[in-house]
Amino acid sequence: MLWTVFVILLILWLLGFMFHIAGGLIHILLVIAVITLIYNFIRGRRR
Numbered sequence: 001m002l003w004t005v006f007v008i009l010l011i012l013w014l015l016g017f018m019f020h021i022a023g024g025l026i027h028i029l030l031v032i033a034v035i036t037l038i039y040n041f042i043r044g045r046r047r
């Protein structure tokens with residue numbers, strides 16, 4: 001599920017660059033998604 005959210009946010013981020021739609025909000029959501037992804041990688045390696 002995390003990968004799905006990450007891919008959707010990445011697509012929205014790229015569309016935001018192309019069409020200048022809600023750029024600030026999409027950048028914030030993408031940063032949150034990347035932080036969550038890194039956190040899950042770190043947490044997953046410990047188990």
